[in-house]
Amino acid sequence: MKKLIIVGGGYSALVLGGALLENNFKDFLILERNDRVGKKILVTGNGRCNLTNDRLDLSFYHGGRTDFIEYALKKYDNASVERFFARRGLLLTRENGRVYPLSRVSASVLDALRLPLADYVVTGAFVKDIKKTGDCFLLKTADGQTYKTENVVLSCGGKSGQNLGTDGSSYRLAETLGHTITKLYPSLTFVLSSTFPKGLKGIKHFASVTLVDGDKPVKNSVGDFLITEKGVSGNSVFDLSSEISSTKKPLFSVDFLPEYKFALVVDALKNKRGFYPDVAAKNMLTGYVHSAFSEHVALRLGIHDMPLSSVDDNTIKSAVELVKNYPVKIDGVGGFEFSQVTHGGVDTRAVNKKTMESKLCRGLYFTGEILDVDGDCGGYNLQWAYSSAMVVSESFK
Numbered sequence: 001m002k003k004l005i006i007v008g009g010g011y012s013a014l015v016l017g018g019a020l021l022e023n024n025f026k027d028f029l030i031l032e033r034n035d036r037v038g039k040k041i042l043v044t045g046n047g048r049c050n051l052t053n054d055r056l057d058l059s060f061y062h063g064g065r066t067d068f069i070e071y072a073l074k075k076y077d078n079a080s081v082e083r084f085f086a087r088r089g090l091l092l093t094r095e096n097g098r099v100y101p102l103s104r105v106s107a108s109v110l111d112a113l114r115l116p117l118a119d120y121v122v123t124g125a126f127v128k129d130i131k132k133t134g135d136c137f138l139l140k141t142a143d144g145q146t147y148k149t150e151n152v153v154l155s156c157g158g159k160s161g162q163n164l165g166t167d168g169s170s171y172r173l174a175e176t177l178g179h180t181i182t183k184l185y186p187s188l189t190f191v192l193s194s195t196f197p198k199g200l201k202g203i204k205h206f207a208s209v210t211l212v213d214g215d216k217p218v219k220n221s222v223g224d225f226l227i228t229e230k231g232v233s234g235n236s237v238f239d240l241s242s243e244i245s246s247t248k249k250p251l252f253s254v255d256f257l258p259e260y261k262f263a264l265v266v267d268a269l270k271n272k273r274g275f276y277p278d279v280a281a282k283n284m285l286t287g288y289v290h291s292a293f294s295e296h297v298a299l300r301l302g303i304h305d306m307p308l309s310s311v312d313d314n315t316i317k318s319a320v321e322l323v324k325n326y327p328v329k330i331d332g333v334g335g336f337e338f339s340q341v342t343h344g345g346v347d348t349r350a351v352n353k354k355t356m357e358s359k360l361c362r363g364l365y366f367t368g369e370i371l372d373v374d375g376d377c378g379g380y381n382l383q384w385a386y387s388s389a390m391v392v393s394e395s396f397k
């Protein structure tokens with residue numbers, strides 16, 4: 001009989017385990033289905049683990065209840081993350097507000113978390129069933145073991161990153177204990193689109209991307225925009241991906257030159273025409289955008305093989321219009337197997353924001369992505385996993 005069992009050994013579980021040891025609370029176990037804990041941590045932030053962000057506020061989060069998210073985030077914010085890792089001897093660094101371990105290697109975060117917890121972890125333990133009988137929970141694992149505990153924390157993630165142990169089975173555990181799961185969507189994923197020709201595959205550009213519903217702007221995101229085999233990807237696209245499913249006529253409008261106003265670019269191109277009249281029009285936008293994209297624009301406008309001297313003012317304006325307002329058709333989004341995080345989850349109306357304890361089942365707690373809370377790209381999901389885990393830790397001292 002344990003006082004507490006944590007189901008799942010991902011980021012939030014390991015943070016919670018570390019906080020419990022700091023509280024001098026030792027009567028707990030972490031059950032992880034994989035052969036080791038924290039596999040997903042290793043692939044986060046492209047192997048560099050983007051832990052949190054210097055810019056932290058509610059506008060970066062999505063989910064059923066903002067007051068629910070706000071409580072945990074305010075109590076355990078980005079500065080709290082920094083102090084938590086400093087106590088473990090791990091220094092952090094930042095790039096454009098994104099916070100990483102100083103080593104810029106995810107394994108250093110995983111090591112800082114997992115090493116003190118070696119005696120508290122059981123791996124290869126896939127919890128397939130949970131029952132509450134009287135004051136205790138009975139947990140059954142796929143290998144036939146039974147565990148008895150007074151309290152349970154479901155830290156077993158969402159439906160994204162399925163090859164890392166999170167296939168959505170976590171939600172069934174919550175449902176068997178009486179909880180409702182909101183509609184689930186893949187978020188922070190690529191977007192399927194047949195807009196760009198194959199020749200542009202691999203082009204990466206800094207861009208301002210606006211998701212439009214018919215002609216109404218829904219949300220804007222600025223960052224990397226990548227043209228891929230199947231569509232478009234990059235941070236700017238990831239951040240808009242969860243909104244697409246609830247948009248009736250979704251379309252991206254992409255500004256490849258967000259730092260420059262329309263008229264300024266038009267004037268610059270007119271100057272270029274005056275200075276280099278014999279240069280081929282396909283190179284008109286070279287220096288502004290990738291040369292293959294410059295050629296693509298010239299082809300679309302039918303000026304590819306002309307000298308710049310033959311390109312009139314209206315055509316220059318059309319070229320700039322395309323570069324600053326490029327319409328990208330949206331054919332769908334990459335599925336859960338490609339998404340970084342799940343939009344939706346355990347309905348937070350049935351969870352106490354001050355403890356993360358279920359309002360329906362005493363002794364049941366939740367941390368991280370299993371809850372109906374998800375964040376934008378930039379460290380916001382690991383921050384949520386941290387904040388929610390720290391709130392749970394307060395109940396075990």
Ligand SMILES: Cc1cc2nc3c(=O)[nH]c(=O)nc-3n(C[C@H](O)[C@H](O)[C@H](O)COP(=O)(O)OP(=O)(O)OC[C@H]3O[C@@H](n4cnc5c(N)ncnc54)[C@H](O)[C@@H]3O)c2cc1C
Binds near residue numbers: 031037
């Ligand atoms: C490729 C990728 C890159 C990402 N990069 C970032 C980033 O840089 N910054 C950021 O903030 N977020 C990032 N995320 C999102 C972030 O990793 C997750 O939101 C976060 O890990 C969620 O933490 P968690 O503890 O809730 O769940 P997880 O870390 O997903 O852990 C859940 C654990 O539970 C285990 N488990 C599941 N079911 C059971 C069961 N029934 N029994 C036992 N064990 C079970 C799983 O094997 C897993 O180890 C990324 C995600 C992916 C997929």
